[in-house]
Amino acid sequence: MLDLNELEQLITFADTGTLSMAAEKLHISQPTITRTMQHLEETFGVSLFARGKNKIALNDTGIKAVEQAKQLLSAAEDALKRVREFDKSLHTITVSSCAPAPLWYVLPALSSVYPDMTIASSLKEISAILEDICSGACQLGILPIDVKLDNYLSIPFLEESLSICVPASHNLAGKSSVTFSEINGFNFLLRSEIGFWDEMCRVQMPSSKFLVQTDKFAFDELIRESSLPCFTTNLADDYKNLLADRVTIPITDPEANVTYFMICHSDDKAYTDMINHIQRRLR
Amino acid sequence: MLDLNELEQLITFADTGTLSMAAEKLHISQPTITRTMQHLEETFGVSLFARGKNKIALNDTGIKAVEQAKQLLSAAEDALKRVREFDKSLHTITVSSCAPAPLWYVLPALSSVYPDMTIASSLKEISAILEDICSGACQLGILPIDVKLDNYLSIPFLEESLSICVPASHNLAGKSSVTFSEINGFNFLLRSEIGFWDEMCRVQMPSSKFLVQTDKFAFDELIRESSLPCFTTNLADDYKNLLADRVTIPITDPEANVTYFMICHSDDKAYTDMINHIQRRLR
DNA sequence: TATTATTACGTTAGGCGTAAAGATT
DNA sequence: AATCTTTACGCCTAACGTAATAATA
Secondary structure (H helix, E strand, C coil): CCCHHHHHHHHHHHHHCCHHHHHHHHCCCHHHHHHHHHHHHHHHCCCCEEECCCCEEECHHHHHHHHHHHHHHHHHHHHHHHHHHHHHHHCEEEEEECCHHHHHHHHHHHHHHCCCCEEEEEECCHHHHHHHHHHCCCCEEEECCCCCCCCEEEEEEEEEEEEEEEECCCHHHHCCCECHHHHECECEEEECCCCHHHHHHHHHCCCCCEEEECCHHHHHHHHHHCCCCEEEECCCHHHCCCCCCEEEEEECCHHHEEEEEEEEEHHHCCHHHHHHHHHHHHC | CCCHHHHHHHHHHHHHCCHHHHHHHHCCCHHHHHHHHHHHHHHHCCCCEEECCCCEEECHHHHHHHHHHHHHHHHHHHHHHHHHHHHHHHCEEEEEECCHHHHHHHHHHHHHHCCCCEEEEEECCHHHHHHHHHHCCCCEEEECCCCCCCCEEEEEEEEEEEEEEEECCCHHHHCCCECHHHHECECEEEECCCCHHHHHHHHHCCCCCEEEECCHHHHHHHHHHCCCCEEEECCCHHHCCCCCCEEEEEECCHHHEEEEEEEEEHHHCCHHHHHHHHHHHHC
16 A cells, blocks of 8 residues: 655655655655665556666656655645544634624624634625625624525624714714715725725715724724714724714614624524524623 | 555444454454554544544544545555556557457567567457547557558558358359459358458448357368358468368459558657568568 | 765664453443 | 453564665766
8 A cells, every 4th residue: 555655755756856865855864765765666566766876766657656646645635634624614613794893792602602612703795705605614694684595594683873973073063863975075084894884885975085094093093183083883882982072973874774684504593592692682 | 644554444444333343354453443543533633533431433524534535545546556557558569450460460570579568459440449549548550541640650561352262062162253242142151359351241241141250169160061151361371271172262342452551659650660570571 | 085876784663462441232 | 241442561573774885976
């Protein structure tokens, strides 16, 4: 039977051209490689080398053997990787979400219901989330719309309402509510990593510019020190203190008031436990 | 790095269900398999088994690992086979011929010009011979026609003329020559393994029946003891004695007088040496 | 002389089997 | 009691490295 270690030595010899260099590269002695090459010829049952008195080279069959060896080693690596990834997938719940806020509730809930599982999450476009769900690349999707698919459950579990925050001195500060068309044209501070909200704002307010801040501290500082309007939502508890000095004005458009739906395969309806868990918390 | 022997033990365990039976099947001790399974888990870096106090079974990852192991072992077998077959092909000249007679000259000539090579030959349809030549499945083709292909040489080297042999008492015995249409309807003794001649006779003499003899002794006996006509050719020296009592009458149709062409890849024109060799012999 | 492949040789580590233990049916 | 897995233990092979050999550039 073939020995993958021996094949690796063969490949290294093919790469380096001499047994000595191959030995050095592999941190083994020359005699070991000599013996391995002899043993490989026994295993294959054919001559693989053209030998001179103090030189050795691959013959045509040897070149063929190296080609096969490379394929086989690569296949072995792939096999290892596939098994490891399969095992990982058994111990990982992967969540793809359209926005960060639902993750603040879902991730802790998952951890508590499935303490032995690794929870992986990422923000994605709605279309990418649906692909992930259908391909099995994620077990749980979080969408701002109710998608009905055969063999998949879609469960509403959380609502988020967008508001704007402006300093008390701002033109809009007197309003009790606004619409996207009323605020279209104003420039807004915006955080990065806010999922579908980013795209939605650009669609609903095509005349506005958005000053996207990747760094939380930069964003916070700009909130304090500038009069630029920004957004918040009913779920952004973290920002209550920071925004206390500003006026919060809800946006009435239906697009600014979304219900999040959790989507998962019907076989995975164990996740409904987690939904209950979250709904209990929010009550 | 994965060890194919260990993977084989894993597969055997998957097949048998217990370590003991796997050990017995592989003619090794149970502790060895236990250790191997432990070592496999180390190599993969994941748990492969669900262990009880005195029972062990594959878990989901283990099943996946077995699947991968089977693929890998199969790939290893294939790699071995491919290298061996490649080596064999380097030491084998494969000849595909449309008829046996040319092989009587070509095979000994090849052996004498290439004493270190194995010569393999088979009778095939003309279309199959051309496929073999083009695919590289054979290095030398022998055809009854001159086929001109780019990058291939086609060289005439031998002629064969078909005659019929009838007892002196036969109706046809007085003729000095015959045509297929004249002998169409007579039933003929025929040997098997005569290549394209078989098909040709059936096409040229659609009203005749052919009593095909697979066994040489049966055929010879029928020649001696029956008055059924048979065929011979100028190359069938072996049958001169046996047919001495019969009258040999040449068939004049062009289809019964063929020139054999050797076809080979232009890169292999070393075979022309062999052609000279044969032509020298026939002179 | 420096480099290379191969052979010879002594050592050692790792793999195997036997035996025993622990546990289940 | 019989079967099965795992651990313990001792042996022994087989693989490795060092050193020596032979040959080349």
